[in-house]
Amino acid sequence: MAAGYAELLRTRHAARLLAGTLLGRLPNGTAAIAIVLFIRSEGGSYSLAGALAAAYGLANAVGQPLLGRAVDLYGQPRVQLPAALVSALGMVWLAAAGTASMAAAYAAVLVSGLFTPPLEGGLRALWPSVLGGREERVHAAYAMDAVAQEVMYTVGPLLVTLCVALWSPAAALLVLNGVGLVGVLMVVLSEPSRTWRSVPREAHWLGALRSRGLLALLGAFFFVGMALGSIAVAAVAYADGHGGQAVYGWLMAALGLGALVGGVVYGARQWAGAPERRLRLLVGLLAVGYLPLMLTVGPVAMTALAALSGVFLAPSLACAFIVVDRHAPAGTVTEAFSWLVTFFGVGAALGTAAAGPAVEMGGTTAGFAVAGGAGVAALLVLTATQTALSGGGRTRAVAGSAGAPSEQLIKN
Incomplete structure (x- = not known):
């Protein structure tokens, strides 16, 4: 690897x-x-x-x-x-x-x-x-x-x-x-x-957002961001009752470590089949990984669950980058990737805002339930928009050594 x-x-x-x-x-x-x-x-x-x-x-x-x-x-x-x-x-x-x-x-x-x-x-x-x-x-x-x-x-x-x-x-x-x-x-x-240089683009006020497939992906990763934002708050509430800031540090470090390991392993091999289908599987596994956090077990086991919850994050992001590239209208690739950053960040902010009241009303388990629910919502968005995401292969322009575009077909 x-x-x-x-x-x-x-x-x-x-x-x-x-x-x-x-x-x-x-x-x-x-x-x-x-x-x-x-x-x-x-x-x-x-x-x-x-x-x-x-x-x-x-x-x-x-x-x-x-x-x-x-x-x-x-x-x-x-x-x-x-x-x-x-x-x-x-x-x-x-x-x-x-x-x-x-x-x-x-x-x-x-x-x-x-x-x-x-x-x-x-x-x-x-x-x-x-x-x-x-x-x-x-x-x-x-x-x-x-x-x-x-x-x-x-x-x-x-x-x-x-x-x-x-x-x-x-x-x-x-x-x-x-x-x-x-x-x-x-x-x-x-x-x-x-x-x-970007390839010529069709003038349209919506820019990259006129792609239905891209909109589907952005909607899904809004909820992925929401899950991560809520985990940050729920982990603070958990740490308050299980050892303080040190425990919070271990939980967040484990989440990052899981993502690192998952991303390294995912990128070490080539994957067959359409990335849109693979993305649904990866986001599904990501959602499944968030659900056990609601158990709020002891610190050692909780740290292990945090690492598990992060394993499919980097692979999901890496696969999402491929899907964004495939569905961005010609001449909008930078804008399309930037929209992913925006939707992910806004989702994280909303998750942070939602987890606070959830913890106050239902305790730490309710805070982690926001993450689990958001993960499931991300999967549901991808499942409900299969048609928009299918058939994503398109011609992409690749800048040559002198900046002149040359066409390359990206296949399913």
Whole structure:
């Protein structure tokens, strides 16, 4: 398995693009915890800190598909780099303004979130040209991409706490956004990013959302995001009664470890058959993995169940990337991937909001029931929309070495 990923990373530009994307996404991946720690250090309440973090997330959800569409129209460097600069300046503004002016604080996080560059969609649009258009290698790269996400979301919060310990919460905001700018530069100055061009698109105000198959997938992953958001809250409630923050840390680490293992194993082999059918199976297994969490057994067994619940997350995401690519209308691939980020993130926010009242009314089991119900809902969406998702094979344009598109048929 390691040899397969190592081979991908030895491909020219691949390691640079993956590393640059991960670094460039650090400000976004750590924004919630960095904002909360900063506002608390300034004397702000938890309510204010949570509201500002939520405002950032909402602005990010709005901005990703809009900037993704701009990337498809104008190319990556013209959009990604200016957006990253404006987003970073938003966090500089927040660090300078603090909580002295609520209007300034909200404006700063809204600007930063809205202009977060769509690096995820950009990287997935680049993989076909970087890997020579070979379908099996592109699919393996999507799996590696999903695994790398889990690493970032595990390491990112640790980097925030390290920066806070070494310097201050304000310094953490500035340092992480500075690192993010370095990552964006690594991507946009690379040859694949500079030469990539989207294929011509049909003018339509709905853009990528005019695809019924894509809408079906986005609806399903809204509920997957909801499940993950609710687990984060339910795990806090569980830890409060079973040992405190250490137990919470073990549960979330186990969830991430399960996803890492699942993603590595999934990406190590080629899979036969249509990815749409495979996605239903993977999401079904993901939903089944969430249900045992409602048992709320002892900490050791609960940690094992948390790891089990994460096993099919990265494979589901990797397969979803393939399906997005197959169903995105021509010329909208970056926008389509950005919509996945948006639906997933909004679902996670709703899951977090729903799990709180569920825990208060029905205890920890009810909190985990939100996750189980959301997982089942994701499967039901995919099952009910089989027709829209079937027959997803289409012609995709792959940017050549000089940026000129060449057509490649993606087969079921």
